[in-house]
Amino acid sequence: MLEVRSLRAGYGAINVLWDVSLSFPKGELTAIVGPNGAGKTTLFRALMGLVPHQGEIRLDGRALKAKTWDLIEAGLVMVPEGRLVFKDMSVEENLSLGAYPRRCRKAQSRNLERVYELFPRLKERRGQPAGSLSGGEAQMVAMGRGMMSEPRILLIDEPSLGLAPVIVKEVLGIVRRLKAQGVTIALIEQNTHLALSVADNVHLMRSGKVLLSQKAAQVDLDRLHDLYLAREGGPANP
Template sequence: MLKIDKINVYYGAIHAIKGISLEVNQGQIVTLIGANGAGKSTILRTISGLLKPKDGSIHFEGKSIAGIPAQNIVKLGVSQVPEGRRVFADMTVLENLELGAYVRSDKKGIQEDMETVFQRFPRLKERVAQLAGTLSGGEQQMLAMGRALMSRPRLLLLDEPSMGLAPLLVKEIFSIIKDINATGTTILLVEQNANMALSIANQAYVLETGRITLAGSAKELAASEEVRKAYLGG
């Protein structure tokens, strides 16, 4: 579904991503794990069109998307839940969700997806008229995920969904991610909580200073002594 081949990405003079290649197959949950500053978020931002690779290729469902404007990538079926949630604080829950569907014009489908989001996140329905900036961190994460789902993506990019959340909420969010995947959405997950990420993923990549140092099934990486020492607290 997604194939990245030897991309290099720079922030000015800083070489952030160094010749990375990776693949995401349809129906999978693939996770990128690594320390802060390893380049995980940069990869997602490059896929979603917010950054442009200097060279290399990115193909989504066989179509080259490197350098395409971000809104066109959303139209193709790729949606991102950004790190730090980035909800529109001065807009209501409903308005945030409606904005998630801005590339669509099928009113009936939008209404159906809105109902699905409310079934998945009942707390959002209770707070539908509330300003997004007044929600708790966990509720904002749910809203950011709901907003991304409103574009009806086939590939969902999740950037640090557990960041800053209480352990109980982290479990809830990861349970929802599994549910979203089970209903047919492919997921590329960037996550510092390596234990949780590897527990739900099919495939995994370890990123260190802009390079992939390990790749394999999530089970293999969870069992790897190297990964356990570096990321799993053992």
């Protein structure tokens, strides 16, 4: 379980997150929904130590260190927005970078086989430069790289970004399978319907605050959309 309490984060003089408190229960898929500029990506980047922040972050009750590489050693792994694969390097080299943290090197070849089982298409393209892949395949590389880091919790930032609806379905199907393998997952998704179709829990963010935290099964869609679109309650959009 990853717990976040009173998290504040921002870029220089501009504060983005205001006292964000939320949790990601173990073994479950928790979606973060919200409009553009809500601070969803900043939340993930703060959790990964990529953005300066204050507040409390605990993984299974233990406080975490500040540096990204320490966080990854602790099991916090992110699949970033826009995939950020290394275009000039082969698919397999991209995946092997996921095994860069020391604790993941021993089981690297076993993990690689697992990733290829999950994404057979990547096995076909293992020697190809990642820059030659389609958007969906690049997303698979990014998720496979995340799996190579043996995550205790995997933060996936908007995997559907820029993908055709059919591919989005495929990608979300894989997210579901990762969860079935026992990985705790935090997922950013702008599309509430997509998010609710896979998530166990939902947090709605807007303007740097969490406005709603609920079990996905109990969500009142109308209320969620009202909050999402700032039709009532919560702060007005700036």
